[in-house]
Amino acid sequence: MPEQHLIDVGLATLSTFDHGPADARPLVCVASLGRGHGDFEPLADALQPHGLRLIAVDLRGIGDSSGPLDDGLTLHDLAADVAGVIASMRLATPVDVLGHAFGNRVVRMLATDRPDLVRSVTLVAAGGRATPVAEASAAFQRFLADYGLGERPASEQLADVKRAHFAAASSGEAWMTGWHVAASRSHSAASRATPVETWWEAGTAPLLVVQGLEDEIAPPANGRMLMEALGERVSLVELENAGHALLVEQPEAVATALAEFLAT
DSSP states (O other), X not given: XXXXXXXXXXXXXXXXXXXXXXXXXXXXXXXXXTOOGGGGHHHHHHHGXXXXXXXXXXXXXXXXXXXXXXXXXXXXXXXXXXXHHHHHTTOOSXXXXXXXXXXXXXXXXXXXXXXXXXXEEEEESOOSSSOOOHHHHHHHHHHHHHTTTXXXXXXXXXXXXXXXXXXXXXXXXXXXXXXXXXXXXHHHHHHHTSOHHHHTTOTTSOEEEEEETTOSSSOTHHHHHHHHHHGGGEEEEEXXXXXXXXXXXXXXXXXXXXXXXXXX
16 A cells, blocks of 8 residues: 655645655656546556656645645646655655646646756656547536536446547546546646646656557647657657556556656
8 A cells, every 4th residue: 555645845735645665766646637646556556566666646636635726826836836745755856757647737847847856757648739639528528517416327427538538448437436626627727827838848858758549638649749849858659549548548558668768
């Protein structure tokens, strides 16, 4: 079981979950929009044979993490929170960071604002420029609007979460729970308040981009754009039978790509 810590980072208190021995190489992770540390458990298990210590950070409003979620919030604030965790845990810097979906906006902002803290950046389901498929976005909004209210049959909710986030061969059941709707709204507003060009390139750190070929929320074109723009800084891995939720669909494949990247 991971060890949980509540860490005061100024205006916020963030919950972190530490998987692995203290002397292993740390990997600081931030989850997708409205989601928390639980999404990283399959990846943490897959990374243990590679000698990596996965530290999952729940952003403000997720789980036991708290802090202002007002209209003035930006990605700079959320990235500063993660920087505070790195400092408070006294991790040897620079460290490797990973963001899944919305989380990759936060870690890219961190790498831009605090390049002294970041050795490498891994982006799983990288978005930002290529437009999501309209039907997938609409399904996600329907799912969130009804989440926890029970106003629609569970079968319709499952159809929407699968349509938005999962490959055709996946069930979608893994993301029927674990959502934090108020936080997702606040974090979405923080993203809209922060120009894409301020975080898109993730500072100057080496980048691993892992994209699901069936991802319609963060289409694979995003990874190809990054490779075209940044050249040798980017290592791109595209996975078949994987959608936006590829952390839970293909954890072993993500772990293999990550271990190979960090080894170099």
